[in-house]
Amino acid sequence: MVPACVADVAPWRDWTSAADDALRFLHEHVGWDLWMVTRVVGDRQVVLRAWPERLVRPGTAVPWSGSLCRQMVEGNGPRLATVTAAVPAYAAHADQPVGAVAAYVGIPLVRPDLELFGTLCGISFRAKPRSAMRELSVVEAAARTLSTLIATGLEPPPLPDPVR
Numbered sequence: 001m002v003p004a005c006v007a008d009v010a011p012w013r014d015w016t017s018a019a020d021d022a023l024r025f026l027h028e029h030v031g032w033d034l035w036m037v038t039r040v041v042g043d044r045q046v047v048l049r050a051w052p053e054r055l056v057r058p059g060t061a062v063p064w065s066g067s068l069c070r071q072m073v074e075g076n077g078p079r080l081a082t083v084t085a086a087v088p089a090y091a092a093h094a095d096q097p098v099g100a101v102a103a104y105v106g107i108p109l110v111r112p113d114l115e116l117f118g119t120l121c122g123i124s125f126r127a128k129p130r131s132a133m134r135e136l137s138v139v140e141a142a143a144r145t146l147s148t149l150i151a152t153g154l155e156p157p158p159l160p161d162p163v164r
Contacts (some may be wrong), residue, residue, distance in 0.1 A: 003083070015146075015154045016049065022142040030135045032105070032122040034098060039159065040064055046159055048118070049090065054105060056098050056141035059160035068093050069119040072106040080105040080136045082128040091110065096123075103128040107143035112151040154160035 012018040023035040034056065037049045045063040064070050068090055071077045076089035081104050084090035094101045108122035120143040150156060 012149075012154075015149055015156045017147060018149055018154070019156075020050045020051070022146060023039060023049060024121060027051050030122070032103070032124045032128075032137055035120075035122045037109070037118065037120055038069065039156065040069075040116055041159065045069060048160065049156060052158070054147060057163050059163040060097065061162060062097060066093055068096070068101060068104050068123075069106045069121055072104075073108055073116060073119070077104075079107055079140070080130050080133055082130055085127075098123065099125055102110075102126050103132070105139050107140050109143055109150070110147050117147070117150060117156070119143075 009034050012021065019037045022111040023037065025036045026032070035051045036047050036056065038045050040046075042090055043064050045064050045067045047056055047058055047060040048082045049058060050056045050060075068077070068084070071089040071093060072079055077087045081090050084094045084101055084104050090101075090104055101123045103124035103126070104121070105123075106119045111117050120139065122139065
């Protein structure tokens with residue numbers, strides 16, 4: 001029997017539970033309007049999990065070529081931009097299926113061989129103050145946790161059915 005005082009810190013039962021908890025944590029403690037875990041598959045970036053769920057459904061895909069996350073992964077923009085309009089690579093891709101992105105944070109999720117799996121990313125529909133930069137290490141820790149779970153064999157879910 002698990003004492004009630006420790007049940008809230010029990011290990012996650014699967015990767016999806018860990019990802020969902022990370023997204024809810026980031027939404028509650030860091031803020032921003034939308035948090036997503038994505039997977040890069042060929043020329044697409046597919047949403048695996050999102051919080052709040054009502055803003056984007058798992059299976060939603062965008063072309064990788066038009067993704068803010070691709071710009072971040074390729075080093076064309078920083079991991080956190082409090083004003084996307086001030087970063088040329090992000091300004092050129094700020095209109096996304098979820099709306100106009102005014103602030104962006106994204107961290108690569110990697111496999112044990114350091115190959116790109118996808119990203120953990122957050123967006124805001126309003127620009128953020130420069131003080132939001134203080135939260136970058138929290139987002140990086142959450143992403144590293146998800147990458148570590150992949151490395152230890154906790155498998156991410158299969159790709160969701162495409163959203164139509």
